[in-house]
Amino acid sequence: xxxxxxxxxxxxxxxxxxxxxxxxxxxxxxxxxxxxxxxxxxxxxxxxxxxxxxxxxxxxxxxxxxxxxxxxxxxxxxxxxxxxxxxxxxxxxxxxxxxxxxxxxxxxxxxxxxxxxxxxxxxxxxxxxxxxxxxxxxxxxxxxxxxxxxxxxxxxxxxxxxxxxxxxxxxxxxxxxxxxxxxxxxxxxxxxxxxxxxxxxxxxxxxxxxxxxxxxxxxxxxxxxxxxxxxxxxxxxxxxxxxxxxxxxxxxxxxxxxxxxxxxxxxxxxxxxxxxxxxxxxxxxxxxxxxxxxxxxxxxxxxxxxxxxxxxxxxxxxxxxxxxxxx
Amino acid sequence: xxxxxxxxxxxxxxxxxxxxxxxxxxxxxxxxxxxxxxxxxxxxxxxxxxxxxxxxxxxxxxxxxxxxxxxxxxxxxxxxxxxxxxxxxx
Numbered sequence: 001x002x003x004x005x006x007x008x009x010x011x012x013x014x015x016x017x018x019x020x021x022x023x024x025x026x027x028x029x030x031x032x033x034x035x036x037x038x039x040x041x042x043x044x045x046x047x048x049x050x051x052x053x054x055x056x057x058x059x060x061x062x063x064x065x066x067x068x069x070x071x072x073x074x075x076x077x078x079x080x081x082x083x084x085x086x087x088x089x090x091x092x093x094x095x096x097x098x099x100x101x102x103x104x105x106x107x108x109x110x111x112x113x114x115x116x117x118x119x120x121x122x123x124x125x126x127x128x129x130x131x132x133x134x135x136x137x138x139x140x141x142x143x144x145x146x147x148x149x150x151x152x153x154x155x156x157x158x159x160x161x162x163x164x165x166x167x168x169x170x171x172x173x174x175x176x177x178x179x180x181x182x183x184x185x186x187x188x189x190x191x192x193x194x195x196x197x198x199x200x201x202x203x204x205x206x207x208x209x210x211x212x213x214x215x216x217x218x219x220x221x222x223x224x225x226x227x228x229x230x231x232x233x234x235x236x237x238x239x240x241x242x243x244x245x246x247x248x249x250x251x252x253x254x255x256x257x258x259x260x261x262x263x264x265x266x267x268x269x270x271x272x273x274x275x276x277x278x279x280x281x282x283x284x285x286x287x288x289x290x291x292x293x294x295x296x297x298x299x300x301x302x303x304x305x306x307x308x309x310x311x312x313x314x315x316x317x318x319x320x321x322x323x324x325x326x327x
Numbered sequence: 328x329x330x331x332x333x334x335x336x337x338x339x340x341x342x343x344x345x346x347x348x349x350x351x352x353x354x355x356x357x358x359x360x361x362x363x364x365x366x367x368x369x370x371x372x373x374x375x376x377x378x379x380x381x382x383x384x385x386x387x388x389x390x391x392x393x394x395x396x397x398x399x400x401x402x403x404x405x406x407x408x409x410x411x412x413x414x415x416x417x
Contacts, residue, residue, distance in 0.1 A: 084384065091391040107375075107411070111387055114374060120384030163382045170367055177360030184353035185346075209392050216385055 002236065002304040003326045005265050006033050009234045011130065011140050011226060013154075014267075016238040017248040018146035021269040023050040024313050024322065025238050025306065026143040027072075031316070032323035034069035038138040042072040043129055045122055045153065046145035049074040056315050067316055071137070073129070080121035085112060123156050127223040147248055151255040154227065158259070161220035168213045175206060230262040238267045239294075241287035250297050266294070266301050270308045280308075368393060368400045375411050 006012055006029050014026035023044070030042040041063060044051045051072050052059045061079055063071040089108045093101055111117065126142075133140045144150040227233055235256055239245040253263050268291065272283040291303075306325065313322055371389050374380040401410055 081384075085387070088387050088390060092394060094391075108387075111374075111383065114383050115379075116381065117384055120382070124384075160382055160385070164385070167367070167370065170363055170370075174360050174363035174367065177356045177363060180356040181353055181360060184349050184356070205392055209389060212388055212392075 001302045001327055002029060002265055002267060003032055005234060005236070005302075006139070006141075007036065007038075009232060010134060010138070011142070011233040013142045013144055013150075013233070013235045013261075014238055015144045015147060015150045015235060015252060017240075017245045020238050020240045020245050021306075022238045023054050023143050024319070025236075025267050025269055026141050027051065027054055027319045028322040028326060029236075030070055030072075030139075030141045031067070031320050032326050033139055033141070034067060035320070035323065038069065039136070040070050040139045040141060041129070041133050041137040042066070042070065042141050042143065043126075043133075044072075044074045044143045045126060045150070046143065047077055047118060047122070048145075051143065054314065054319065067320075075122055075125045075129070077118040077121040077125070080125055081112060081117050084121065084124075119153065119156065120160075123153065123160070123223075124219070126153075127157070127219045130223055130226050131219075147252045147255075151252060151259070154256060154261055155259045157220045157224040157227065161217055161224060164213055164217040164220065168210070168217065171206070171210055171213065175210075178202075178206075228260050230264075233261075234264040235261050236265045236267055237263055238269055240270050241268050241272075241290050243290055246290045246294050249294065253298055253301075263301065266298065266303045268303060268305045271305045273307050364396075365400060365403065368396065372397075372411070 012026075012029065014022045014029070016022055023046075027042060030040045034040045042051065044059075049059070051074055055066055055072065058064075059066075059072045059074050061074065061076040063073045066072050085108050089104055092104045092108075129140065144153070237249050237252055239249045249266065256263055272280045272287060274281055274284050304327065306322070309322075311318075313319060369376075370380070371386045371393055374383040374386065380386060398409070401408075
């Protein structure tokens with residue numbers, strides 16, 4: 001069920017409460033897809049990365065080969081922020097006299113830890129991965145951060161494109177006014193007071209501002225379209241059959257629905273087996289009660305159960321053996 | 328007065344009249360444009376002035392393009408000194 005879904009989509013997100021096994025399940029799905037011949041990129045958007053821990057090797061900000069057909073990548077927001085700010089400060093340096101460099105750098109350093117910076121950086125990298133990744137890979141699988149963080153990330157492209165849209169509209173309005181002024185001939189009376197002198201450097205500046213804004217808008221709308229396209233993209237919620245994960249799953253499902261993102265599968269991880277003694281059998285009965293609550297609210301969602309195993313899942317072999325259990 | 332002088336006088340009157348009618352319009356458009364520009368500056372510098380800005384990451388990259396207008400802008404907005412501690416333009 002999970003595999004069938006994974007094989008029919010190009011982009012797959014795995015989300016859910018912390019600790020339910022998103023990383024393991026998404027890695028197993030990626031391994032299964034790679035096994036059936038697809039070229040898969042597995043991407044972690046959680047700032048506290050786990051892919052490296054799972055595969056027991058270093059995975060960084062560039063795609064790392066895990067096995068034939070499977071590459072993994074951990075998005076690094078701090079690195080993205082640093083590169084972004086460095087570009088800005090070097091273009092500011094070009095404009096400023098040397099004695100003000102330290103002022104500029106102070107300004108930029110303050111921005112580094114401003115709220116929302118990491119979020120924006122992850123979004124930016126996600127947009128790049130979706131845009132470029134589908135050229136080199138058949139499938140992109142995202143292992144996301146716990147629910148709240150991800151729900152926010154999924155609505156961000158919409159918020160951001162609305163915001164850039166607003167700025168672009170304002171610029172267009174200012175440009176229109178400037179054009180009227182130009183058509184009405186030279187005016188010397190306002191020259192010293194307006195900041196929009198109609199000379200060439202001004203027009204150059206305007207067109208640069210517009211280019212930056214348009215590039216932003218393109219990135220956001222592109223990402224937004226891909227995420228909201230239910231033929232291409234699907235969201236899988238991973239949970240454990242316990243009270244809190246079940247309640248959080250219902251909430252996350254609602255949030256994603258509002259962002260018009262289609263959730264097509266639930267994965268219940270670490271299910272207690274029925275044939276392993278009285279204790280686990282009792283646990284299994286308790287789980288059924290929670291799953292009944294889940295089924296009452298999310299009636300039509302297909303469910304894939306994965307059973308609890310005696311040993312930890314570490315390394316490619318363990319992930320592949322888990323992949324073999326997926327249907 | 329020769330024919331030529333007459334023509335140039337008419338031209339000058341025409342130019343003057345044109346200016347007389349057009350100037351107020353041009354001034355209002357220039358003002359409107361300036362207001363838009365000022366608003367844009369406010370949006371770009373919002374985060375630095377304590378107004379939460381959902382897209383600080385992206386407005387920052389506009390900074391190099393508007394930085395040199397910053398001084399005129401804060402003066403016009405009625406702030407004698409630079410409102411940002413770390414931009415010491417004056």
